[in-house]
Amino acid sequence: MDSPLPWHPAIVDVQIITIGSLAIVAVPGEFTTMSGRRIREAVKKELEVQESFTNAEVVVAGLCNIYTHYITTYEEYQIQRYEGASTIFGPHTLSAYIQRYRGLAKAIAHGTIRELPKGPEPPFFDEDRLFNQVKDPVADVAPANTTFGDVLQQVNPVYKVGEIASVTFVAGNPRNSGDIRDKTLVTVEMFHNDTNTWDIVHTDASWETRFHWIKGIAGRSRSEVEWHIPLTAQTGTYRIQHFGHYKQSKDNNTIIMPYVGASDAFKVTRSFYYF
Known part of the structure; x- marks a missing residue:
């Protein structure tokens, strides 16, 4: 659905922030409990390859940078309850995220972040293409024999x-x-x-x-x-x-x-x- 503008992102941000041995996984949507566990496990495993990340603490921070609705596991997607039916990129959405976050975690652990490809640029919607369904206020009118501030x-x-x-x-x-x-x-x-x-x-x-x-x-x-x-x-x-x-x-x-x-x-x- 692309009219008048795309209703959903085709380019999605993924991000990990580390502070010491703490890793904050910034996820662009609502991960189910099991999806979150699998993301945490995958990131933790990649980070702990390096001694500096021994016993790493991985925190999943949802609704970051952009919104892509729910992210369920493959098994949850098959049931098609509310969360599974709202996983709009299909049954392998979580696998794609895990692949990307593992790549980020590995690059952080080995210090090769700058070697990662930049990735696609999200679209820029200039002001002329944006729209606002909230109408401008009508002209203000003061009651008879009064003025604004009275x-x-x-x-x-x-x-x-x-x-x-x-x-x-x-x-x-x-x-x-x-x-x-x-x-x-x-x-x-x-x-x-x-x-x-x-x-x-x-x-x-x-x-x-x-x-x-x-x-x-x-x-x-x-x-x-x-x-x-x-x-x-x-x-x-x-x-x-x-x-x-x-x-x-x-x-x-x-x-x-x-x-x-x-x-x-x-x-x-x-x-x-x-x-």
Whole structure:
């Protein structure tokens, strides 16, 4: 099945990594228990020819580099249960893998890795040949008399440690923010009277925060941000900010614009119980 692109690899990666006498066999699929044992035994036998690999420890690491479904033994393949029926290269798949991994192990043991043939190059699919079945987000729309980043549901004036502070913003689709691995959608900030500044104490990477994007109708959406106030939080004044991007179409052009929303300032206090 090759349309629109190959559904399965015709060129498969095999790899062994050694650290001292430990050998990690990187297998590109899901080996059954018995297949894994046979791979380990074959690799161990080739490595232990050399004294430096005496009592070698061989570990099978599955789903590495590429995926080729299941790999069963010849006997398991004949039964054609789930794993055997999912061994797509046929009954001798395991034998082929054992042959290749034994060759790698032998070359490692004898120090002749550089003499191995390079092997075939996997195909390179340029961007023009790739496809994406996930549709682009529609243009974002803010409700009447609002703009992106406006607060729809405000925080309470005061919270106690252990409670949940929440705020809801007019939002754009988070997919419009692109790669945000070095950024954040959320900050929880504490106000310092001595410097008259806000300092970030949590982001969307913090365990204490939750970010919920609620998809609306016809591009109208909102973001709900929660701060689960930890018992260790300092008392003081805080705010929650939300960062994002919205998409609009203008003169047949797509425009991505950033926005920032901020909650009202609120107090965090401690509750005291007297006995």
